[in-house]
Amino acid sequence: WTEDLVWVKAKGFVLKPDQPVPLVSSPNLLLPDRLGMAALEAANRPYEIVFTAFDTLARRAAAAAGLGYFAIPRSAVADTLVVETPGLLPELPQVQMGIVARDDLDIRAFAPLIKKIEELFSATRQS
Numbered sequence: 001w002t003e004d005l006v007w008v009k010a011k012g013f014v015l016k017p018d019q020p021v022p023l024v025s026s027p028n029l030l031l032p033d034r035l036g037m038a039a040l041e042a043a044n045r046p047y048e049i050v051f052t053a054f055d056t057l058a059r060r061a062a063a064a065a066g067l068g069y070f071a072i073p074r075s076a077v078a079d080t081l082v083v084e085t086p087g088l089l090p091e092l093p094q095v096q097m098g099i100v101a102r103d104d105l106d107i108r109a110f111a112p113l114i115k116k117i118e119e120l121f122s123a124t125r126q127s
Helices: 031-042 056-064 107-126
Strands: 002-009 021-025 047-052 070-073 094-096
Touching: 002 031, 021 031, 021 056, 021 070, 031 070, 031 094, 047 056, 056 070
Parallel strands: 021 047
Antiparallel strands: 002 070, 002 094
């Protein structure tokens, strides 16, 4: 399925117009990080990586603490973060999501779980 990628930030965070866009990122630049940077570069918006961590929860905490923006799929937006108002930063593309299992895994036992996960993400996209 596809999912919107969105810019998130702390509830009270306000971007200073004369400063580079502060980004929270992963040190290994995951796809949302790369897409966010590419969108900013295409829009000629300077940015600065202000925090990096491999741990997703640490990156969410940094954004929630007001350090900067974080690009994530809409369904992953935590209650401690808000989606930035459209138009302030460049629009982000949709990303392809999925559930991947190794070839030799017998997924029949996981079928009910996979169905629930698909339903959850499907409901998130519709709201």
